[in-house]
Amino acid sequence: MTEAEQDQAFGDAIARFGGALARLARACEADADLRRDLEQDIQVALWQSLASFDGRCSLSTWVWRVAHNRATSHIMARRRHTRQGWANIEDVELPAEDPTPFEQATNEQAAALIGSIIDRLDPPDRQIMLLYLEGVAATEIGEITGVSADAVATKVHRFKTMLTRRYARPGDAS
Amino acid sequence: MTPDDDDKLRRLWSRSDAALEPLSLAEVKSRAATFNSAIGRRNRREYIATAFVTLIFGLYALILPGALLKVGSLLVIVGGFVMAWQLSRRTSRPGPGAAAADVRAYYRAQLATEEQMLASVGLWYIGPLIPGLAVFMAGLARASGFASMSGFAAFAAIPLAIFFGIWLLNRRAAAMLREHIARIDAAAPATKGEME
Numbered sequence: 001m002t003e004a005e006q007d008q009a010f011g012d013a014i015a016r017f018g019g020a021l022a023r024l025a026r027a028c029e030a031d032a033d034l035r036r037d038l039e040q041d042i043q044v045a046l047w048q049s050l051a052s053f054d055g056r057c058s059l060s061t062w063v064w065r066v067a068h069n070r071a072t073s074h075i076m077a078r079r080r081h082t083r084q085g086w087a088n089i090e091d092v093e094l095p096a097e098d099p100t101p102f103e104q105a106t107n108e109q110a111a112a113l114i115g116s117i118i119d120r121l122d123p124p125d126r127q128i129m130l131l132y133l134e135g136v137a138a139t140e141i142g143e144i145t146g147v148s149a150d151a152v153a154t155k156v157h158r159f160k161t162m163l164t165r166r167y168a169r170p171g172d173a174s
Numbered sequence: 175m176t177p178d179d180d181d182k183l184r185r186l187w188s189r190s191d192a193a194l195e196p197l198s199l200a201e202v203k204s205r206a207a208t209f210n211s212a213i214g215r216r217n218r219r220e221y222i223a224t225a226f227v228t229l230i231f232g233l234y235a236l237i238l239p240g241a242l243l244k245v246g247s248l249l250v251i252v253g254g255f256v257m258a259w260q261l262s263r264r265t266s267r268p269g270p271g272a273a274a275a276d277v278r279a280y281y282r283a284q285l286a287t288e289e290q291m292l293a294s295v296g297l298w299y300i301g302p303l304i305p306g307l308a309v310f311m312a313g314l315a316r317a318s319g320f321a322s323m324s325g326f327a328a329f330a331a332i333p334l335a336i337f338f339g340i341w342l343l344n345r346r347a348a349a350m351l352r353e354h355i356a357r358i359d360a361a362a363p364a365t366k367g368e369m370e
Contacts, residue, residue: 007199018194026192036195043197044205049273066273069280076284088361110186122358124278133187146276163183 001053010047013063020134021067027118027130028071029078038074045070057143064131064144072123089125089155092117092162113166117159125155132156217261224258227251234310240317246310253302260298264291278358285355292348296341307333 001009014021021042029035049066053059118129124145131141138156142149197205228251235247264287272280291298311333315326 010199010202014194014196018196019188019192022192022194023188025194039194040197040205043194044202045273047199047202048206052274062274065276065280068277069273069275072277072281073284076281076288088357090361114183114187122354122361123281124358125361127277133184135184144277146278160179160183 001051003051006047006050006053009050009053009059010043013046013050013059014043017060017063017067023134024067024071024130027115027126028075034078038071041074042067042070058140060136061140061143064136064140068127068130068144072127075123085120086122087120088122089117089129089158092120110163113163117162128152128155129159132159217265220261221258224254227254231306231310238313238317240313242309242313242316244313246306246308246313249306249309250303251306253304253306256302257299260302264298282355282358285351285358289348289351289355292344292351295344299344300337300341304337 022039025035025039025042029038046063046066049062053062057065114133118126121129124147128141128145128147131144132138132152136144138149138152141147141152145152147155231247231250231254235244235251238244238247272283275283311330315329
C-alpha cells in the first residue's frame with residue numbers, strides 16, 4: 001500500500017468507525033484525559049498498521065482488531081491491580097436482585113448495568129460484547145477476536161440472559 | 175427485555191454523543207514517528223532509578239578508597255545499565271503487523287510476554303546487580319572491619335532479603351498470569367498454529 005492509499009484508507013476508516021472508536025475508548029477508560037489519549041493512540045496505531053494492510057481480511061475487520069488491541073493494551077497497563085477480578089462471561093454473576101421491568105429502568109441504569117458487566121470481563125470477552133453492541137455480525141466478531149462464531153453466539157446469549165434476568169418484561173417480574 | 179432485543183440494546187449503547195476527536199494526518203504521522211513514547215513513559219521510573227544509581231555509585235567509584243569498593247561501584251553501574259536495556263528490550267511495542275492480530279491471540283501474547291518477564295526477573299532485573307553489590311559489600315566489610323562473620327551476615331542479609339522479596343512477589347505474579355492464560359485457553363481453545 002502506498003502512503004497515499006494508506007492515508008486514504010485511514011480517512012475512510014475514521015469517517016466510518018469514528019463514533020464506534022469513541023465508544024470503545026469510553027468503555028475502556030473513565031478518565032476524560034486518558035480517554036482522549038487512548039483515542040489518539042488508536043488513531044496512530046491504525047494509521048501505522050494500514051501500511052501493512054494486504055487485504056487478507058476486510059478493512060473493517062482490520063480496523064476493529066487494531067483498535068481493540070490498542071484498547072486491550074491500554075486497560076492491561078492501566079488496570080493491573082484490578083486484573084485478578086476479571087472473568088470470562090460464563091463466570092460473571094450479577095448480585096441477586098428482583099428484576100425491574102425494562103420500561104421502568106432509565107437508559108442510564110441500563111447503560112450502567114451493561115457497563116458494569118463489560119467492566120468485569122477478560123479483554124477477549126469484553127471485546128466480543130463491545131463488538132456485538134456495535135452491531136458486528138457473529139462471524140466477523142469471530143474473525144476479529146479469534147473465537148469461533150458458535151462461541152461468540154454462546155457468549156452473547158449469556159450476556160443477554162444476564163440482562164434479561166435483571167430487566168424483565170412487564171408480567172415477567174414476580 | 176428479551177434475548178431478541180438486539181436492536182434495543184444497540185440503540186441504547188450508541189445513543190450517547192460519543193464522538194472521536196480526529197487527529198490531523200500530519201499529527202498522526204508525527205506521533206507515529208515517536209510511537210514508543212508511551213512505553214518510554216511507562217519505563218521512566220526505572221530509567222530515573224538507573225540514572226540515580228549511576229550517579230551515586232559513580233561518585234562512590236571516585237571518592238571511596240580501596241579497589242573492591244571502586245570495582246563494586248562500577249559493576250553496579252554496569253548492572254543497572256544491563257537491567258535498563260533488558261527492560262527496554264522486553265517492553266518494546268509489537269510491530270504494526272502484530273497490532274492487527276486477532277484480539278484473543280494478541281491478548282494472550284501480551285500476557286505471555288509479561289509472564290516471562292516476571293518469571294525471569296531474577297535473571298534480568300536482580301541478577302545483573304548482584305555481582306556489583308556483592309563486591310561492593312565485601313569492600314565495605316573490609317574497610318569497616320566487621321568484628322565477626324555474623325555481623326557481616328546480618329549486614330548482607332538486608333539487601334538479600336529485599337531481592338528475595340522482589341523475586342518472590344514477581345514469581346507469584348507470574349504464577350497468577352499463568353492461571354489467567356490457562357483460563358483464556360480453556361474458554362476458547364486456540365486454533366491450530368495460532369499460538370506460534
